[in-house]
Amino acid sequence: MKAAVQIPPQKSIMTRETFSGLVRENQATLTAYARMITGDGVKAGEVVQDAFVTAWQNIGKFDVTRDFSSWLRGIVRNKWREDCRRSNRMITMDEETLEATEGVIVEWQADRPEVFDRLAHCRSQLPIILAKSIAVFYDDQLSTEEAAVRLDINGATLRKRLERAREALRQCLQMKPTATT
Amino acid sequence: MKPNQEQIEEQLLDALLHEQNRSDREQTLAEIEAALDREINSIHVHARPKWPKRLGLIAASIALGGLTVLWMNRFPKDKHSLTMHEHAKSPQPQIIDLNKAIRDQENKVEEQRQQLAALVRTKNVIYNNENQNNEDTIKRSLDAQDYGDAKKDFIADVELLHRMKLKLANETKANDTVALASNAPMPPAGPEKPSEHVRSENALPQITQIEPRTEGKLDQFSRSDGARLSGAAGGVWSKPDATRMRQLPVDEERYSALIDPSWQRPIENPLSTFSIDVDTASYANIRRLIQEGRTIPTDAVRIEECINAFNYQYEPPAGDKAFAVHTKLATCPWNPNNLLVKIGIKGREITREKRPASNLVFLIDVSGSMQSSNKLPLVKESLKLLLHQLDERDSVSYVVYAGSEGVVLPPTKMTESGRVKALEALDSLEAGGSTNGGAGINRAYQLALENFIDGGVNRVILASDGDFNVGVTGNDALVKLVKERAAKNIYLSALAFGTGNLNDSMFEAISNDGNGNYFYIDSIRESRKVFLENLTGSLITIAKDVKIQVEFNPQKVGSYRLIGYANRVLKDEDFNNDKVDAGDIGAGHTVTAFYEIVPAGLPQPNEGGVDTLKYQESAPKAQAPAAGPSDEWLTLKLRHKHPEGDISALQETVVKGQATPIQESGSDFQFATAVAMFGMKLRGMSDVSAISWDDVRQLAQSNLKDDPNRARAEFVELIDELEKQSR
Numbered sequence: 001m002k003a004a005v006q007i008p009p010q011k012s013i014m015t016r017e018t019f020s021g022l023v024r025e026n027q028a029t030l031t032a033y034a035r036m037i038t039g040d041g042v043k044a045g046e047v048v049q050d051a052f053v054t055a056w057q058n059i060g061k062f063d064v065t066r067d068f069s070s071w072l073r074g075i076v077r078n079k080w081r082e083d084c085r086r087s088n089r090m091i092t093m094d095e096e097t098l099e100a101t102e103g104v105i106v107e108w109q110a111d112r113p114e115v116f117d118r119l120a121h122c123r124s125q126l127p128i129i130l131a132k133s134i135a136v137f138y139d140d141q142l143s144t145e146e147a148a149v150r151l152d153i154n155g156a157t158l159r160k161r162l163e164r165a166r167e168a169l170r171q172c173l174q175m176k177p178t179a180t181t
Numbered sequence: 182m183k184p185n186q187e188q189i190e191e192q193l194l195d196a197l198l199h200e201q202n203r204s205d206r207e208q209t210l211a212e213i214e215a216a217l218d219r220e221i222n223s224i225h226v227h228a229r230p231k232w233p234k235r236l237g238l239i240a241a242s243i244a245l246g247g248l249t250v251l252w253m254n255r256f257p258k259d260k261h262s263l264t265m266h267e268h269a270k271s272p273q274p275q276i277i278d279l280n281k282a283i284r285d286q287e288n289k290v291e292e293q294r295q296q297l298a299a300l301v302r303t304k305n306v307i308y309n310n311e312n313q314n315n316e317d318t319i320k321r322s323l324d325a326q327d328y329g330d331a332k333k334d335f336i337a338d339v340e341l342l343h344r345m346k347l348k349l350a351n352e353t354k355a356n357d358t359v360a361l362a363s364n365a366p367m368p369p370a371g372p373e374k375p376s377e378h379v380r381s382e383n384a385l386p387q388i389t390q391i392e393p394r395t396e397g398k399l400d401q402f403s404r405s406d407g408a409r410l411s412g413a414a415g416g417v418w419s420k421p422d423a424t425r426m427r428q429l430p431v432d433e434e435r436y437s438a439l440i441d442p443s444w445q446r447p448i449e450n451p452l453s454t455f456s457i458d459v460d461t462a463s464y465a466n467i468r469r470l471i472q473e474g475r476t477i478p479t480d481a482v483r484i485e486e487c488i489n490a491f492n493y494q495y496e497p498p499a500g501d502k503a504f505a506v507h508t509k510l511a512t513c514p515w516n517p518n519n520l521l522v523k524i525g526i527k528g529r530e531i532t533r534e535k536r537p538a539s540n541l542v543f544l545i546d547v548s549g550s551m552q553s554s555n556k557l558p559l560v561k562e563s564l565k566l567l568l569h570q571l572d573e574r575d576s577v578s579y580v581v582y583a584g585s586e587g588v589v590l591p592p593t594k595m596t597e598s599g600r601v602k603a604l605e606a607l608d609s610l611e612a613g614g615s616t617n618g619g620a621g622i623n624r625a626y627q628l629a630l631e632n633f634i635d636g637g638v639n640r641v642i643l644a645s646d647g648d649f650n651v652g653v654t655g656n657d658a659l660v661k662l663v664k665e666r667a668a669k670n671i672y673l674s675a676l677a678f679g680t681g682n683l684n685d686s687m688f689e690a691i692s693n694d695g696n697g698n699y700f701y702i703d704s705i706r707e708s709r710k711v712f713l714e715n716l717t718g719s720l721i722t723i724a725k726d727v728k729i730q731v732e733f734n735p736q737k738v739g740s741y742r743l744i745g746y747a748n749r750v751l752k753d754e755d756f757n758n759d760k761v762d763a764g765d766i767g768a769g770h771t772v773t774a775f776y777e778i779v780p781a782g783l784p785q786p787n788e789g790g791v792d793t794l795k796y797q798e799s800a801p802k803a804q805a806p807a808a809g810p811s812d813e814w815l816t817l818k819l820r821h822k823h824p825e826g827d828i829s830a831l832q833e834t835v836v837k838g839q840a841t842p843i844q845e846s847g848s849d850f851q852f853a854t855a856v857a858m859f860g861m862k863l864r865g866m867s868d869v870s871a872i873s874w875d876d877v878r879q880l881a882q883s884n885l886k887d888d889p890n891r892a893r894a895e896f897v898e899l900i901d902e903l904e905k906q907s908r
Contacts, residue, residue: 023213028200036196049213053220086587100189116201138198170190
């Protein structure tokens with residue numbers, strides 16, 4: 001397994017290249033987190049971009065004894081709150097839910113890029129019709145209606161298959177992941 | 182209801198699945214990297230000491246400079262130190278070049294990002310439209326070379342942009358050191374060393390952080406971080422590569438195709454109907470293209486907008502009338518047998534003091550493509566001009582849009598404190614991200630509606646390069662949206678900025694048909710014209726759906742054609758149909774139109790161009806009716822509605838009498854004719870092929886009276902430039 005990019009102990013040696021490595025390392029998982037709390041893929045991308053910029057601006061304030069991805073998630077949450085305030089939207093997730101989410105992230109190690117490898121492995125265990133439903137809906141980014149047409153099934157059937165697939169994946173991800181470096 | 186553990190897990194899984202195989206991952210990462218680099222550059226610009234500190238520095242520098250002079254006078258001139266001193270004083274051409282190259286590269290990256298996004302959209306279209314049996318074909322098309330190549334090019338160009346910015350940071354750092362060294366007292370020999378104190382005052386921590394990225398490290402960057410990136414940009418960046426740093430050609434700007442009105446015979450088509458056009462954007466854009474030495478796309482030339490870009494001394498209407506109509510007939514300079522009819526319309530004037538209160542919503546594009554100095558910075562300067570013209574009657578708000586939209590300034594009255602707030606909010610804007618113009622427009626109209634002033638000016642002022650690439654992107658969808666809002670008396674002013682990716686087609690589409698007006702702002706001077714000299718005209722609509730219909734008398738007119746207004750021609754039956762939209766006119770605006778006429782009895786254009794029919798007799802040529810007044814050339818009818826009305830009013834004017842020789846037609850007629858010739862030549866119309874640029878210049882130059890803003894003189898200079906370029 002590829003070693004994670006080491007977080008430098010001091011700001012003075014945090015180079016742009018090192019930070020780029022951290023961006024690459026955390027972008028996908030952080031966007032997934034942002035998507036979860038914002039409920040919107042486009043908004044998630046914007047919030048994550050802003051969060052990385054803010055992290056870079058404040059890299060000197062980062063406490064190296066803390067987990068970097070956890071720090072980034074905190075920035076994402078703040079960015080999301082700011083955005084909600086600016087546009088007079090209600091913040092949809094309360095602190096309790098956010099805390100519970102942190103628990104799931106830790107349990108699944110969903111802040112590590114390797115979570116996608118495990119997810120891929122879980123997907124490979126799915127029955128073919130469920131795997132295809134997931135592929136068409138998520139990978140090809142089709143709506144349920146479009147995906148149903150594509151698979152030549154009706155919308156309700158597709159939704160049911162997706163539900164079954166997600167349940168199977170959820171259980172698969174709950175299994176203790178193997179230790180990562 | 183709070184989600185339970187299972188639901189939280191479900192939501193997280195859903196988000197992970199969405200992110201797992203995203204095809205645009207590299208693009209997203211590149212955008213983040215670009216945002217980080219912008220941040221570095223922005224810090225570099227803003228990280229200088231605050232003003233009082235800077236004053237101290239300046240004082241210190243002056244003192245040190247004085248000491249230097251004294252010191253240097255004590256010793257023979259040292260060639261090296263003199264060079265350094267001069268170097269510090271002179272502008273830094275390499276940095277200016279680098280800045281320009283970076284701007285060009287940013288434009289290129291933005292453009293490629295859009296191409297990539299378009300390909301991704303195409304992918305979805307293919308999926309949606311094809312059936313399952315073609316799955317293999319579809320997959321092949323998705324993996325097709327074009328997508329892969331576009332992605333590779335994009336990544337390579339983003340990487341090149343990073344390198345250029347780093348180079349700029351290092352260059353600037355080096356120059357700062359040189360400048361500081363030149364201001365420090367220098368010993369007659371030995372290496373110069375800037376004062377530690379001064380250097381620490383000017384230290385830029387962020388730049389210091391990236392300073393260790395020497396060119397060798399850059400190379401390392403391309404091998405490690407960029408290992409999976411295209412090798413196209415590999416190697417050490419030394420200077421802008423001419424082959425990669427190409428200028429954005431004009432043909433990447435978007436113009437709608439125009440077809441000039443053709444010759445018509447009154448005996449067959451006695452009516453000519455068109456909507457007025459008060460916009461002047463085309464002329465400002467052509468001026469920019471000429472001044473930059475670029476090729477002028479034919480479709481960028483809207484002749485009527487060139488003619489209407491100048492002031493003409495038309496008498497204003499008497500009493501409460503909305504318009505005064507002026508007509509004149511003279512000989513045609515490019516064909517002495519033909520005549521020109523000039524139709525001049527002058528809208529009622531409203532003084533600034535009497536203008537109604539305004540509810541202005543500025544919709545400002547702050548997407549990545551707006552970074553160039555002739556875009557967002559010019560938007561800010563232009564809007565500042567306007568803000569200073571407003572007073573406590575007026576309310577201003579800002580909506581900005583990039584990837585998403587937001588209200589930066591809620592509706593704020595233009596009291597002294599309100600103006601300060603508005604100016605500060607304007608200064609805080611920075612460009613970055615994609616361009617969801619559709620969402621921004623919706624938000625701006627919503628704000629305008631919430632703060633609607635009855636009987637006032639309710640207007641959304643869009644400032645953009647027109648590069649809408651996310652959301653409601655189609656011209657038709659935008660036009661529909663803008664039309665719906667115009668029906669609620671919220672009008673649109675479109676201000677176009679910048680070069681390279683100007684979407685003239687979109688601006689023209691959304692501001693046509695009574696939805697608003699369109700200006701191209703290429704300089705602060707043009708801003709002054711729009712916001713200072715013509716403020717009331719730009720903001721206050723005095724009439725809407727203004728249409729003109731001309732009926733030609735076949736006894737006098739053998740053929741006619743309308744010059745310009747190529748995209749404003751209406752069906753004849755639309756003239757009396759109040760449901761059909763047409764152009765608006767602002768307070769004090771003038772509109773000028775020309776018809777070229779071939780008098781009856783002379784050889785007509787297009788005669789003899791068609792072979793005799795083989796299968797049937799050719800239709801007998803219609804004969805001019807003997808009846809009717811023989812001294813009238815034409816009757817002009819003008820319809821318009823009150824800005825808040827639905828029923829149009831009609832005005833009629835008859836043109837009769839003898840044509841005046843062009844030499845005696847007056848200054849305005851001659852100058853407007855010169856501008857018409859300018860437009861016709863740029864559009865490549867064969868009728869004026871025998872006319873030289875010198876002929877156009879001479880006709881214009883002899884009519885430079887009443888030109889307080891030097892607009893006419895500048896026109897002559899443009900012709901000189903065109904003449905020079907054509908040699």
